[in-house]
Amino acid sequence: FLVIIPLLASDGGTEVQQNSDFWIAFLKGAGIFISMILIGHFALRRIFHFIASTKSEELFNITVLLIALMAAWITESVGLSLALGAFIAGIMLNGSEYRHQIEIEIRPYRDILMGIFFITVGTRLDISTIPDIWLNVLLLVLGLTVGKAILIAALSRLFEGDNGIALRTGLVLSQGGEFGFALLALALSDNLMTSEESQAILTAIVISMAIAPIMIKYNGRITRFFVKKDTALKERYQKAHDFSVAVKEVKDHVIICGYRQIGQNLARFLREQGIDYIALELDPKIIKGAWEAGDKIYYGDATHAEILIAAGLYRARLLVVTTADMETNEKIIMTARKKQKDIQILVRTRSDDHLDKFTELGATHVIPENLETTMSFVQMSLESLDVDSNEVIRVTERVRQNKYESLRNYFQGENPRKNTDQGSKSSNTLFTFILQEGDYATQHVINDLYLARFNAKVKGLRRGRFYGDNPSSDTRLKAGDALIINAPADKRPEIENYLRHFDKA
CATH class of the missing domain: 3.30.70.1450 (Regulator of K+ conductance, C-terminal domain)
Known part of the structure; x- marks a missing residue:
């Protein structure tokens, strides 16, 4: 749409010429898109790596804004829209390993610009015209919210297979969005619609967004009204309620992010010691089995600050990150440390490749599996050779206190990927x-x-x-x-x- 709308604003000509212009614009947009994505993939990483090495927060922020402005200028200079350039810039930045830091740094600008954006939209809204176009507005609101809800629910039902979840997803996402305003503004700037048409569409989007909080708050009740026999939905709703109640009563507990083998074994030892815990997991099968067994496990994405706070981040004594995905672990550490400066964070990593990075992000203790395997071999070997147990403890604790520094020095072979059992690429x-x-x-x-x-x-x-x-x-x-x-x-x-x-x- 960002490519087509400027084309529709042209005077046109013959049908053949219009078709030709369409394909030229399409190919131009595709070429610009692919070129900028490739440039972003190969160039942005080096640029941000250099900027990060300067440790200048101001330079980092300026670079992000400059990339967005340059991308918009490039697309505008070749006859495409400014919005398309900004959209491509977002994709380029999202593909960088610095995207989490970028997201945090630009949040103040995002909030300010979002406010300005909605104020601008509000100034375009002419309330005096609503009595004359109320029927059109009503039909547009119904068509937008109901049609979008049905479409999203159908797609969700196709992939999820649960009627309740599908309907709730459709209700939550049924409103119009900011992108609709952007397309409307672009169409207005190119004179593609009359003032009355634009007012009807603008009013419909605003009303749909105004009723969105109600739809989000009561989506569960609405869904239960239409899907009365959906037991899975009722179970999830009850579990969400139980989660809220349980967490309010827990303090000085451990939050376990990831509830597979390591998380479950840790929970067993915590129970033996009488220590409370809250586990967060995304796998429905694990949640179902562990919940039925009486474990304190709930569905939640620990990379989101709201989920960690709901799990009692401000009252917890320890946050343990056991997931196998290092990128996820990185984001959890950043999110938790930003919200809670004092909590201890214990994180698992497959190898020592991420040890320094996780420590810099705020992890209190990082446990590399390959080095801890070495420590187990050392400890059991010394004990088998009748070395005094106190000496064994002294040796192993000294290594851990030095962040495994002595274990990270070794002679590598021809193939770096085979240097360790865990595939360290030091x-x-x-x-x-x-x-x-x-x-x-x-x-x-x-x-x-x-x-x-x-x-x-x-x-x-x-x-x-x-x-x-x-x-x-x-x-x-x-x-x-x-x-x-x-x-x-x-x-x-x-x-x-x-x-x-x-x-x-």
Whole structure:
């Protein structure tokens, strides 16, 4: 529609010419759309990565706004609508891994511009014309709300298979939306309709949005009136009510996001200790089975702040994130930390790839499965060798307190994807460098080498038959020493050249 409306405003010509203009406009719009999406996919990530490295919130916000304005200008300059450019900009930004941060940063602008948008719509509404067009308005409201509700309910019924949920979905989404105003404004600017027609459509959309809160609030009652035998709907309604009541009575509890194997086992241990918990899950089959077993589990998307707050985020002692999707975990951490600064957040990750990122986002504890598997092997091996249990605890706790730093250094093979059982793709690797006579690094202390410039660090030193971890920075190196260095894999040739031939580096 954003492409077609400007075309309809043209004077036209012969039917053949109109058809030709239509396909030219369609191909032009498709070409612009595909080109901008590709540019966004390959260029925006690098741009935002650079901007994020500057840690400038102002520059980040300005860049987001600049992209939206540039996209609108490009589409307008080729004869398409400004709205199409803004729409494409939204798609490009949504495809970036920075989309969650973008959503948070632009929220103040969104609220302000949304207010201005609705004020502008209100100024276009001429109440004095309503008595003359009330019948048209009534028919449009009924056609819009009823027709849209039936269409959405039919589609929902096709995919969901539940009459109650389908009807409730249709009722909740039956009103007109902001996009309708945008299309109407575009049509008016191109003189595609009369003032009376625009007033009727505008009034109908406004009325449909005005009654939307009523439809949303009472959609359950309306649905039960029409779908009286839908037991599944009644069960869901009762569970929603039970959720609200149960959460109000719970405090100092644990919120478990994701209720599969890890979440369910955690809940069992919490019950044994008499600790309350609320579990959030999206899989209906898991919810049904666990609910019937008496578990405190409810349907809810934990990436939404409203759901976490409803689950008692402000009263909870601990938030545990056990889902397997790392992007979902990232959003849950960001949402929870923004709403509640003090709550402890414990999050699961398959490998150590996300350990630093989750910590930066606000996770109190991050548990990488691959490294905890290593810790289990270490602990059981030491215990099997009759090492004192207190010493075993001391060793393992020291590793955890250092955020598994010592476990993240290892020699990688040819295929990085096979370096760990969990498929870690760490960009850092260990490699051994043996010093020879005449090398630049000989007769220097480790600190003077300043390997930090390569984001590298000496993790071990072997001299003859002796080996030491994390050698002192004032250790003077000699020919024959073997340095165990942790560094980005792509920096290894540069580091080796530097250690041998500083003057040629």
